[in-house]
Structures are given as C-alpha cells and as structure tokens.
Amino acid sequence: MRIVTWNINSVRLRLDLIAELVSQLRPDVLCLQEIKVVNELFPSTALSELGFTHQAVAGMKSYNGVAILSRQPIDNIKVNHWCDKEDCRHIQGDIDGITVHNFYVPAGGDIPDPDLNVKFAHKLKFLDSVTDWFAKQSDHPALLVGDLNIAPLETDVWSHKQLLDVVSHTPIEVEKMAAWQQSLNWVDAVRKFITPDLKLYTWWSYRAGDWNASDRGRRLDHIWATPSIEHRLTGAMVIREARGWQPASDHVPVMVDLV
C-alpha cells in the first residue's frame, strides 16, 4: 500500500496538482488536510475519476477540513471532534485491515504562551486530548498521518536556535508531540528511512521570495505507524518539488510504502 498525506490548502483550487501527483506516484491512499470546503461541494467526481472511488470527507466552510481518498473500500469511518469544537480536524477509516487516522492539528497562532494566546492554548489542549485518547486505544495496526503542525527534531527546521521561540518548534510542543507518539509507541515512518541527521522539510512559507534558494522550511507533516506494522514499511519520500508546482500549496506531499 502506498499512502500519501498532503496539506492541500484548498482542494478545489488544486485538483490539477492532485492529478499530477497521482500520475507520478499512483498512491493507493491519499489523505488531505485544509480542504476548505463543505462536504456538499467536495470535488468527489473528479477525484473518483482519478481512481479514488472510496472517499471519507469531513469538511467545513472556509477553514480546515480533512479527507481520506482510497482505491480500496474504507470501513468504519469516524469523524472525531476535539476540544468541544466541530472543526473537522480528524477523520479515520479502516483500509485493508489498517486504521488510517488523518489529522490537521491546530496551528497555534503566533505567541507561544497559552495565557496570552487562546490558539496556542487550544493547540496544547488538543495534543493532550489526542494523547489521552490514543493511550486508551487497543494496539491495532494503524497509520497516523497529517499536518501535525510541529517540527520535532533540530533537523526538522532550517534553524533550531532561531525557531526555539516560534510556534511549531517550541519545547512544550515538541514534548507534547513526544508524549502523543509514546501513547501507542508510534514509529516515525519517514525518519525510519530519511535518518534524523538529515535536514528534512515539508513546508515553506509563501512569504519567502525564493522558497528553494532560502530553504527556510519546517517538517510539519508526518506519517506514523504502530509497531505491529513497522516491519511492513519499505520506504518513504517527501515530494519537495511539489512546492514549485503552480498554484502551489505551502506544504508538500509525504509518502510511505508498505508491503
């Protein structure tokens, strides 16, 4: 099974890019975040014509929204709500015996202080909630993918020192992400192949004059696997060149292969 996760930043605006990705990589499962559309207006037919005849969608107007697209059936679809908000940040479904969790973690705003910034408080609470929830789940073959909006390693950001105080790389976020990862002993499927000593990014700001030259990126998008399927992982790839496809999302696709 080949699975790709991509924060698409408006699915309707980027259908041609999805078609390009599909023609190049032929994923079996494509998980999208920030689809920014209600379910009724989700481009279901166009995506079905690309081979994704099975779709699980949790969308809302303007913001957020997640979807799982699959060539194979998706069973037991659930849309989970966190922090008493129905803001379409988590959808799950079973594909070929594996539970796929697709997340869009809150960005957290600018100020890395929960007392001064309700968005950062929401992000931290969200992380605590999902961690507690997974800790109570039984150990079943699962993948967890999505825009987790945290770059945990020093090599996941262009400058560890300069980003220590920037939301997405603060110690409190990294610590909470580690606790989440420990909830089911999730394996970082991407860093299994692209080792932690190597710089690796999945997001570059729209504000950079030349994203490729300045290369001030962060690894915000992740794929985790439960230990029970770790031995089935055969490779991982970040599709860096997709940052240059037009009109570009500020995130690029991340891919993992399983036998």
Place this chain on the structure above:
DNA sequence: ATGGCAAATTGAATTTGA
C-alpha cells in the same frame, strides 16, 4: 507580536495560516 504571500468570504477588507 513581525512578515515579503495566499485563500476564502464577502463585497475592499478581513481572517487565518505558521
């Protein structure tokens, strides 16, 4: 709390992202 941009919504300006 900044910003060189971008998207969605609502009607040129605002909100959100990270």
